[in-house]
Amino acid sequence: MIPSLSALRAFEAAARRGSFSAAARELNVTHAAIAQHVRGLEAEFATTLMIRSGQGMAATDTGAALARGLAEGFGAIAAAVSAARRPDLPRPLRVTLTPSFAESWLTPRLADFWARHPEIALSLLPDPEVVDPVREGIDIAIRFGAGGWPGCEATPLLPAPFVVVCGSGARRPRGELGALQRMRWLFSNVNAEQRIWGATLGLDFAALDIAELPTNGMVLAAVRAGAGITVQPRTLVEADLDEGRLIALIEGESGGLGYHIVRPPGARRPEATRFVAWLRRQANAARPR
Structure with a gap:
């Protein structure tokens, strides 16, 4: 049985x-x-x-x-x-992506997508874990890493150099790692990117004064208010840096890491092709000139 x-x-x-x-x-x-x-x-x-x-x-x-x-x-x-399922019923385009990318990069740009493609319904599925797109019925995934997800086709979307930031009104520590280790660090428990960059920096997580918050948006709001410092992919905080809400303390190269468009092999829906083309236009516009 x-x-x-x-x-x-x-x-x-x-x-x-x-x-x-x-x-x-x-x-x-x-x-x-x-x-x-x-x-x-x-x-x-x-x-x-x-x-x-x-x-x-x-x-x-x-x-x-x-x-x-x-x-x-x-x-x-x-x-x-x-x-x-009835083929005449429209099926939303299912997109899984990291919560921090969804919150800080994609969501502010959705109005442009909806204005250009009102015919496409999106179902956004933020998830810090990598899911199997075939098993979960996913059309597109946007993941952070170096690429090479087994059984999928991955193409780079955005490089992700990192930056350690504090609020513009906060007392700024010196930009050496030793001084920063003594500060309060804010992390999101759904932001895998932060932990990867923290390890790249050489942070001793066991020795840090760490406060965890549920979302990356809450982390950034707290840092803007002077509650501590955090490490982020620069892609996600570019607007805050440009407009002076956050100050860069340490910056580093991407080291081959970045955001990728990940898709299962095989035939693709036309809606997925149009969404990916729009993503690439947005990514190109977001890159520093």
Whole structure:
């Protein structure tokens, strides 16, 4: 007898994300529910499917094989459901992207897109985690990194040199890292870009005075008000710097990191092609001359 689909979906998400907590956020359930599903499957199969690995979880060989099969199966279900939907009903263009990019870069430009393309409905899905576009029915992803996402086609959109900033009215520390280490640092718990650049800077996270806020917009609002300093991709704070709301303390090169347009292979919807062309025009206009 096949186990419950809820249990199998919980296990597949946990194996793919390497974390019960991340799987719980994806499926909008509790950490305990994911753990209970996984332990139930282990009892039913009489074998270990996941083991603790560092700060997360990892699938065993048996678990990894099961997870691959489940991913293919859920992908086939998603494709069948999509094909069964009435073709005459318009389907929104599904775009997943990092929350900070959505909030600070894309949202202020959406009025232009809607004015140019009123015929295209967008469904924006901010997510700090990288999701499987085929399994989730995603048309376009905008992700931060060096490229090379397996099973997808990635093309650069914007380079992302970093900048450490403080508010224009704040007492400015000297721009050396040693002085900055003694300041209060503000981070968003959904902004993966910040942690990457913090590591690039050589920050000792365990020694920092860190305050975490739920969104990158809240981080930037607090920094503008003088509550501390933060590190950001310069792309996301260009307007604040140009208009004097934020002051740059340290700047660095992108080091090959940036924002990429990531798409599943195969045929593409015309709406996706038009959206990508608009993104590229906006990105070109945003680059320093």
